[in-house]
Amino acid sequence: MCGIVGCVGAADVSRVLLSGLGKLEYRGYDSAGIAVVCDGAVDIRKSSGRLARLLAACERDGYPQGGAGIGHTRWATHGAPTDANSHPHASGDGRFAVVHNGIIENWAELRRELEAEGCRFESETDTEVIAHLVERAYEGDLLKAVMKAALRLRGSYAAAVVCADEPGRIVAVREASPLIVGIGAGENYFASDVTALVERTRSCLYLDDGEFADIRPDSVSVFDAAGRERAKEVVRVRWDVRAAEKGGYRHFMLKEIMEQPGAVEATIAPRIAAGRVCFDDEGLDDGAFCGVTRVVIAACGSSYYAGQGVRSAFERLTGVPTSVELASELRYGSTLVNASTLVIAVSQSGETADTVAALRECVCRGARTLAVVNVAGSTVARLADHAVHTWAGPEVAVATTKGYTTQLSVLYLIAVRMARALRCIGTQEEARLVRQIAALPRAIQQAIDLNPCVSELAVRYKSCPSLLFMGRGVDWAVALEGALKMKEISYIHAEAYAAGELKHGTIALVEEGQPVIALCCDERLAAKVAGNILEVKARGANVLAVACLDNQDVVALADDLLLIPPVPPMLSAAVSVVPLQLLAYHVARERGCDIDKPRNLAKSVTVE
Ligand code: M6R
Numbered sequence: 127m128c129g130i131v132g133c134v135g136a137a138d139v140s141r142v143l144l145s146g147l148g149k150l151e152y153r154g155y156d157s158a159g160i161a162v163v164c165d166g167a168v169d170i171r172k173s174s175g176r177l178a179r180l181l182a183a184c185e186r187d188g189y190p191q192g193g194a195g196i197g198h199t200r201w202a203t204h205g206a207p208t209d210a211n212s213h214p215h216a217s218g219d220g221r222f223a224v225v226h227n228g229i230i231e232n233w234a235e236l237r238r239e240l241e242a243e244g245c246r247f248e249s250e251t252d253t254e255v256i257a258h259l260v261e262r263a264y265e266g267d268l269l270k271a272v273m274k275a276a277l278r279l280r281g282s283y284a285a286a287v288v289c290a291d292e293p294g295r296i297v298a299v300r301e302a303s304p305l306i307v308g309i310g311a312g313e314n315y316f317a318s319d320v321t322a323l324v325e326r327t328r329s330c331l332y333l334d335d336g337e338f339a340d341i342r343p344d345s346v347s348v349f350d351a352a353g354r355e356r357a358k359e360v361v362r363v364r365w366d367v368r369a370a371e372k373g374g375y376r377h378f379m380l381k382e383i384m385e386q387p388g389a390v391e392a393t394i395a396p397r398i399a400a401g402r403v404c405f406d407d408e409g410l411d412d413g414a415f416c417g418v419t420r421v422v423i424a425a426c427g428s429s430y431y432a433g434q435g436v437r438s439a440f441e442r443l444t445g446v447p448t449s450v451e452l453a454s455e456l457r458y459g460s461t462l463v464n465a466s467t468l469v470i471a472v473s474q475s476g477e478t479a480d481t482v483a484a485l486r487e488c489v490c491r492g493a494r495t496l497a498v499v500n501v502a503g504s505t506v507a508r509l510a511d512h513a514v515h516t517w518a519g520p521e522v523a524v525a526t527t528k529g530y531t532t533q534l535s536v537l538y539l540i541a542v543r544m545a546r547a548l549r550c551i552g553t554q555e556e557a558r559l560v561r562q563i564a565a566l567p568r569a570i571q572q573a574i575d576l577n578p579c580v581s582e583l584a585v586r587y588k589s590c591p592s593l594l595f596m597g598r599g600v601d602w603a604v605a606l607e608g609a610l611k612m613k614e615i616s617y618i619h620a621e622a623y624a625a626g627e628l629k630h631g632t633i634a635l636v637e638e639g640q641p642v643i644a645l646c647c648d649e650r651l652a653a654k655v656a657g658n659i660l661e662v663k664a665r666g667a668n669v670l671a672v673a674c675l676d677n678q679d680v681v682a683l684a685d686d687l688l689l690i691p692p693v694p695p696m697l698s699a700a701v702s703v704v705p706l707q708l709l710a711y712h713v714a715r716e717r718g719c720d721i722d723k724p725r726n727l728a729k730s731v732t733v734e
Pocket of ligand 1 (some may be wrong): 273316418426427428429430455472474476477478525526610611614691729731
């Protein structure tokens with residue numbers, strides 16, 4: 127999705143903007159641009175394609191010089207990724223430039239109105255209306271003009287405006303789209319996500335919906351829509367700059383796969399003390415769980431699959447009915463949510479539009495809410511009653527890996543904590559579960575050690591038109607995640623299904639040479655999955671099994687094997703997913719795909 131960045135007061139604003147945009151590349155984009163206020167004018171450079179094209183243009187024509195600037199990476203929504211549709215967009219008189227992340231829902235109506243007044247539009251974007259509205263509202267004060275213009279806007283927007291007449295000032299506004307202000311010394315910044323800021327500052331403040339930031343070199347003031355100044359807390363960002371660099375790896379995705387043992391360890395270790403699970407820092411005590419009669423896990427994409435992967439842990443340990451809902455369905459659906467429901471919103475970014483909306487809806491219905499997020503200060507974290515962070519560090523590759531496994535690990539711990547609160551487990555049982563969870567980083571490392579073997583296998587899959595994944599129980603949840611990883615980065619069609627469903631339709635797809643990836647890490651279900659393997663093999667399938675070392679039923683049947691160490695079935699998703707991540711990675715590499723930035727995808731889906 128689009129990324130925005132801005133800087134005021136730095137000696138070389140253009141380079142700060144371009145470096146910030148580089149950090150936002152991972153979000154997915156198809157054009158980029160910057161605008162800098164210099165010598166009483168706004169100098170705009172923008173181009174379709176990758177940031178490298180914009181950099182080349184700046185090298186050729188010179189970097190715009192000036193005291194305040196804004197930048198943008200665009201993921202096309204309204205109009206093709208052309209130079210003209212790239213941001214920043216200028217007002218008709220060229221004295222204002224705007225960058226925007228989100229969607230202006232009433233843009234067509236506003237555009238008609240502005241055109242009737244004589245405005246000439248240069249692009250097909252929804253954003254350009256903002257530039258014209260600000261120009262019309264301006265009476266010598268940029269903040270007032272942006273506030274007046276915002277009154278006309280409907281939709282979601284994190285937007286920032288510069289003005290030729292006010293060279294040391296940026297005004298930014300947030301409505302349902304993330305916006306963070308970075309505090310420096312004699313220079314200040316804003317961005318749509320902290321990764322673009324950590325190189326310059328670790329001190330940030332998070333704007334809330336309906337807030338405006340007046341950003342100058344020596345001050346940042348935040349106002350509500352009525353013009354009242356708001357006191358904001360400055361938050362210290364824990365992320366390390368190096369964590370968002372490749373560190374010698376060819377791709378962020380591979381680096382992030384390799385980081386999983388450490389990320390899971392960092393996530394679980396602070397929550398374990400003397401054989402007990404402890405979420406005291408998050409204020410998650412017995413009271414947060416007592417009286418809960420239903421758990422609803424709400425999420426999108428891989429976070430939704432993480433929810434599927436822990437559903438049985440919640441039900442087995444707590445005895446409380448647990449459902450996992452797609453946030454995009456939950457927000458408009460009829461899922462029963464009330465004051466005795468615990469809604470757990472799971473989101474790596476904490477900014478996924480559907481997850482935010484579903485959580486808001488559940489808050490309105492009076493549910494108790496808990497966020498599991500990787501980004502501190504994100505919208506999901508701030509909306510929920512309690513926020514539990516995964517400490518995965520920045521995840522840059524669009525395809526999530528350490529985000530997913532850290533979500534699973536912390537959700538296991540939450541299930542155990544809830545079971546204790548509800549008196550479903552005793553001290554000894556809790557200590558046993560805690561030991562099993564604490565052993566996950568080592569088991570994940572053992573699964574990572576399969577890398578050379580997976581890399582060899584991948585050569586055989588690189589030309590397959592389609593892959594089928596199957597499993598039962600937790601293994602089915604992992605099959606879904608494995609298939610998603612494969613399709614999103616290798617562009618090979620992949621489908622996952624519950625192995626028991628095979629005979630109800632999907633087996634019609636199996637013919638000579640069809641690759642089937644069978645997940646069999648739950649020995650209680652091994653004989654059943656073995657039966658499914660026989661069925662597909664009898665029809666010519668070639669089976670790659672991901673199984674636990676001691677699962678002999680399956681080991682004897684598969685054409686290829688990836689063996690992971692024995693892990694309790696309830697926790698196995700965090701380990702058995704690793705070979706599937708590696709397989710998707712190596713197949714995509716063999717096919718020459720853009721692994722970290724797959725086509726059409728964005729890291730953080732901030733629009734519906
Ligand atoms: O940031 P979130 O966890 O809310 O993101 C949800 C999905 O967009 C995300 O998991 C997506 O499916 C990943 N690209 C999958 O690798």
